[in-house]
Amino acid sequence: SLTISKGAVEFKNVSFHYPESDVPVLRDLSFSVQPGETLAILGSTGSGKTSLFQLVPRLYDVTEGEVLVDGKNVMNYPIEKLRKGIGVVPQEAVLFTGSITENIGWGKEDATSDEIISAAVDAQIHETVEKLPNQYDTRVGQRGVNLSGGQKQRLSIARALVRKPKILMLDDSTSALDLKTEGKLLKALRTYSCTTFIITQKISTAMEADHILLLDDGTVEAWGTHEELLNTSPLYVKIVQS
Numbered sequence: 690s691l692t693i694s695k696g697a698v699e700f701k702n703v704s705f706h707y708p709e710s711d712v713p714v715l716r717d718l719s720f721s722v723q724p725g726e727t728l729a730i731l732g733s734t735g736s737g738k739t740s741l742f743q744l745v746p747r748l749y750d751v752t753e754g755e756v757l758v759d760g761k762n763v764m765n766y767p768i769e770k771l772r773k774g775i776g777v778v779p780q781e782a783v784l785f786t787g788s789i790t791e792n793i794g795w796g797k798e799d800a801t802s803d804e805i806i807s808a809a810v811d812a813q814i815h816e817t818v819e820k821l822p823n824q825y826d827t828r829v830g831q832r833g834v835n836l837s838g839g840q841k842q843r844l845s846i847a848r849a850l851v852r853k854p855k856i857l858m859l860d861d862s863t864s865a866l867d868l869k870t871e872g873k874l875l876k877a878l879r880t881y882s883c884t885t886f887i888i889t890q891k892i893s894t895a896m897e898a899d900h901i902l903l904l905d906d907g908t909v910e911a912w913g914t915h916e917e918l919l920n921t922s923p924l925y926v927k928i929v930q931s
């Protein structure tokens with residue numbers, strides 16, 4: 690049956706409202722991203738960035754239009770196959786009571802110790818883990834070692850990377866990282882050659898992307914590269930100057 694093979698993503702006239710409300714949150718979005726490309730998503734709070742993300746792994750389904758992965762409607766994939774190929778790093782990192790290894794390997798129970806460490810290295814959290822009392826066996830979560838927001842974010846990125854996803858979706862997951870660490874992380878991500886959606890507030894991150902999607906109140910305010918948006922979008926220019 691269907692699995693994600695390349696990681697192309699296309700939104701075709703997508704509109705969306707949450708089941709409990711009839712207020713549209715996304716309106717008539719159309720864009721496409723080729724396998725291995727990076728898309729940066731910008732937009733003010735409440736503009737619909739997280740909502741857009743949720744439609745790819747089908748945490749919610751579109752109200753109108755289609756989301757296509759490798760040219761096929763996401764509705765046609767068995768949901769576990771679809772989700773297996775997509776690494777979603779949520780806006781708020783979710784850790785559970787257990788070891789670092791268990792937290793990174795969650796959802797991929799057959800991950801080897803080498804795979805766990807290599808994901809941690811790429812997520813820029815390995816050095817921190819090495820300094821913990823019991824390294825990868827250190828317990829985190831309730832009554833375990835408390836990690837900072839940025840450390841939790843990176844563990845949660847490692848969890849996504851260990852599955853070697855075809856599509857990686859980072860929901861503001863690098864907000865607590867300094868520019869140098871973020872730079873190293875983005876460089877490491879390139880070695881995965883996965884299609885990457887990255888919600889960010891940072892122009893420096895957006896500049897590195899193949900495409901930038903600027904959302905405004907659930908619609909596409911602008912689409913293009915950094916250079917293109919400087920020439921076409923007054924809102925983008927405003928963000929750059931702020």
Ligand code: M5T
Pocket residue numbers: 707714732733734735736737738739740741780
């Ligand atoms: C867009 C509403 C939210 C806002 C709009 C996640 C979520 C959002 N909303 C719901 O009604 N239910 C939900 O479960 O949808 O919100 P968003 O997509 O979360 O916006 P964002 O990610 O761009 O904002 P932020 O603050 O993360 O930068 O009307 O109430």
Ligand code: MG
Pocket residue numbers: 738739740780860
């Ligand atoms: Mg959000």
